[in-house]
Amino acid sequence: MLDVIKNRKLWFTFSGALLALALAALCCNAFVRGQPLNYGIDFTGGTLINLRFERPVTIGEVRSVLDGFKLGESVIQRSGESDILIRTAPIEGETRARIMGDLNTKIGTAEILEADVIGPSIGRELAAQAFWALVIASALIIIYVSFRFELRYAVSALLALYHDAFITVGLIALFWRTIDGPFIAALLTIMGYSINDTIVIYDRIRENLKKPSLAKKKFGEVVNISIWETLARSINTVLTVIIMVILLLFLGGETLRVFSLTLLIGFCFGAYSSIFIAPPLLVLWEQRDKKK
16 A cells, blocks of 8 residues: 655656746746736637627637637637627727628628627736635635634645646646636635545544544554545546546537646545645645644
8 A cells, every 4th residue: 555645755856847838838928928827818808709690600710710810819609599699809990890700701600799898907807806806715715614624624725726727827827728717616616625535534534533442553544545435436526527627628619628728637636635745745744743
């Protein structure tokens, strides 16, 4: 049986290398591209157009027309049987007219139901809301886990969550994928999954600490036993979720690509940190308290 706790330096080294890679990707993007992340129009502002075609059309058909105007990574979503919602970079009236002309010629007659300009101030407001969502989620996790277990359990779990989030953000930055509203939703989903997986292990640790048969074992040994007792559950859960996310990644279309990729990265590292990061951190805290 692999001693997860005894080999914690290996896991910490691996995580340190990934965190360094994530930081390097963000810094490199900031230096080369002028910004650490590829912010979408949700953050930078842009144009929103809601169209109704005379017949049902595919997202691929609309994207093939928009690609000719070099608008960047436009978000195209179906909002009805024949309705298409387009979120793209800021476009002037003349460019919009040319786009509508090409859509009418190559796809079919389209009626503009709504056309709005999303200003940068809205993007800043969304960024602020995303920040506070993460802050509030972190505070609630600290309160909940501290109440259910102890403060050291909560802090260890939260550090593991930040580990997952930062690596996920860094890898998305490395791939230069667009950061938008769904990305924030995926990040919060990852945090929820990761903390749930960690709490399952924490529950087993607490149960095992009360068993007379394990009373003479060191805290690190009890934690290692608890990890192995819950390992099958953790692996089965993450594999089931990953299979569905992979299907979503390849079959969900371009609109859900970043959302699916973010979930895939986050779920993998969420399962990893629940086993190899949070419990070893908990043991380190316990050892530090004993030395005092």
